[in-house]
Amino acid sequence: MPDRVILCIGTKKGLFVAEAQKTRRSFALRGPFGSGVAVYAALIDTRGTPRLYASSCNAFFGMKVLRSTDLGKEFKETKSAPAFAKEDGRALANIWSLEAGDRKNDLWCGVEPASLFRSSDGGDSWEMVPGISNHAHARKWQPGNGGLCMHTILRDGDRVHLGISTGGHYLSEDGGTTFTASNHGVGAGFAPDPYPEFGQCVHKIARHKDAPGRLYMQNHGGWAEWDGPGGPRPDIGVLRSDDYGRTWRSISKGLPSDFGFPIVVHPQDPETVYVLPLEPTTRTCPGGAPAVWRSEDGGGSWRRLARGLPKKESFFTVQRDAMDMDELKSPALYFGTTTGQLWIGRDDGEEWSCLFDSLPPIHCVKVAVV
């Protein structure tokens, strides 16, 4: 029986691991691992003996991948990190996503500049996936403020969804051999064509593992006031697809802002989805009062969840991978802030409290019950 809740918290200054009993009354913190080096991606691989992985983005000496086989008491570098071939001309700038593959030691990794790598030996060696990394669009993608990153990898049998900022949503239906831009209904506020074939600034994509046809997307919204060519583009920020990502439609109505970074789906209910709206100009909490918003009807309506969160004078940002949810019967949400706070929203986000309030700026939060 699962008996521990493990949190991986990637920060500007390394990886922290927090552990609690299932009651989640208190969490014990350890770290930082990869001390002093930014961590943008983490994975808690619960297949068999759990393994923890984290990227380590060393500004001096390049990218490393950290691996722990003892639930984050100790981490060691894998034998190598993803790397482009010398003749490719690109150089790895960051690792933005780590996901488990099919077999025990299979890993998938999304990097900057936006490309996909796979490992079949637990991260010791890596191979580039050419179908997307050398896609005809790849050299036309543009970096967003966070860099040209592949931040989302969702897999469902032979179906692979990728989220790229700024590249959009790409879909493979042959296990990752070939990919097609699949952005019908995904808007772009920063391009002359409001609905281009590709090039959207997708912030994050999420779905429930047992409802693979239903996808949710936090896109780069905040274009309702745009007065340039093409006119305003309201409500392009929060989207839903019911056909495996082939078409998308807005579910932003009722939110205070359609701008934000993370989007999370309830572990037991594909209809329940969470976002954390931010003001588009500052990328901070609307009115200085942070809140998670929950929809229990697939985005048809939204409810504000803020009990226990600051009511004013709070201007942090929550980055794209900095919100996650555990899979306990009464699940808790977790989000980390750019001001170094780690919040827990117990009882499905109804009651919030701060677990740690002085960590370094937080880039990613992953949780698992092991």
Place this chain on the structure above:
Amino acid sequence: MTIKIHVPAPLRACCEDASELMLSAPSVRAALEQLERSHPSLYRSICDETGTVRRHVNLFVNTSHVRDREGLDTPLVPGDVIMILPAISGG
């Protein structure tokens, strides 16, 4: 032509904790090429995939930054010391 490479502490895990490596090379470029073969993880920490020295890594031959000499083509003579130093940056 034996020269010495001084390895900074953060990179010694790439070379079995050695603080110094001895090798024979006529230029900095040739020394790095040897490192790529003998210690690929150390090499990758100094240079990216394109072979470019990483932006925040400085290479010195004795007391001279290679950019003030002939870059990676800076010649080496026996007894030279290549120092790998991370730049002073961060926040």
